Amino acid sequence: MKTDLTAKDIMTKQVLMAYEGWSIKRLTEFFMKNSISGAPVIASDHSLVGVVTMSDILAFESKSLEEKGELLEEVYSEFVGQHYDAQTMRAMMGKADENCTVNQIMSDSVIQIDSNANLQEVAYVMLQHGIRRIFVSEHGIIKGVISTHNILTTMAK
Known part of the structure; x- marks a missing residue:
């Protein structure tokens, strides 16, 4: 294996983005359609605001109805400017994945590395952050993504 490989040598150049206003259901469909398990999240002005993964979706799905209700209340009071009665909220909880947004489950911490970083540095940063x-x-502009799959494929060659 070449030891002078850099991040730009092994990265996937096409980076699919998710929008923070998407429903969790739409995000799930996006991941499945594109066979990916994570994506950077952008706002409507295309600024980078976070990252979201299948783990975030699974964590959302494992929340109690009460916790999902709190997220729904947050959506409707903050974004719609309305509060609903308890009966209406209970009815909407069954479709929380259609009413809650990516913004509510994403991490706002995006770990990036410079395109000239060597492979060892890439692996070290990923291990340090558990990503x-x-x-x-x-x-400061995202040019690609490196997953553990990229690293393993490179090592196997």
């Missing part, structure tokens, strides 16, 4: 993907940037 399975890292975004590759040049001058």
Whole structure:
């Protein structure tokens, strides 16, 4: 294996983005359609605001109805400017994945690495942060993504 490989040599250049206003249901469908398990999250102005993964979706799905109700209340009071009675909220809890947004489950911490970082540095940062993907940037702009799959494929060659 070449030891002088950099992040830009092994990264996947096509980075699929999720929007913070998408429903969790739409995000799940997006992940399944594209066979991915995570994506950076952008706002309507295309600014990078976070990262979301299948683990975030699973954590949401494992929440109690009460916790989902709190998230629904947050959506409707903050974004819609309305409060609903308890009976209406209970009815909406059954479709929480259609009413709660990516913004509510994403992490606002995005780990990035410079495109010129060497493979060892990439692996070290991923291990230090306990992450399975890292975004590759040049001058603060995301140019690609490296997953554990990229690293293993490179090592296998």
